[in-house]
Amino acid sequence: MTVGDIIDALSAFDRDTPARLAINPFFPMAHRLGGVEKSVDEHGRPVVYIAESPEAEQFGPLPPAVAVALAWQGPVDAPPRRRRGATRPNDGH
Template sequence: MSSTLTTRDLIARLSEFDPDTPVHLAINPFFPFRHGIADVIAAKDALGRTTVYVTENGEQQGPVPPGVTVAAGWHEPTEAPRRPRTGISA
């Protein structure tokens, strides 16, 4: 697949889901947070080609779930380190 997602690619991927499913932007692989989507806007780039922009609404809505960061290739699967229980009597 191309490194640039086309409108056709995005529509195909989104058509796999229930149309009422919420959609968020997952941003920043090093500190992944989800953001709300504000709009979809078309504009001409420097070469005169139409490009579509998905804009965010300025709301950082919490961390991206670990499964998403792994599926996106941003992080390796990890587990929290095990801690020994101390101060607990049997």
């Protein structure tokens, strides 16, 4: 993903909409953004880093619909419920 890709994707949203960072597809969490820094990669090419907040503020689990949209997990339906049998006393045994 390039800076242009990010700008294009974000341009569809209101400028005042909060942005959060989705982290770790195996334990998806939402984090507050903290900054953007330019650097170079191991080949000397420019690269931009989007950082987590210095306070490392975590908002909690990523909404399941977001994890599905990111292809981090598939849609999950609740397991079917089955009727449970009635419990009976076992004559004190």
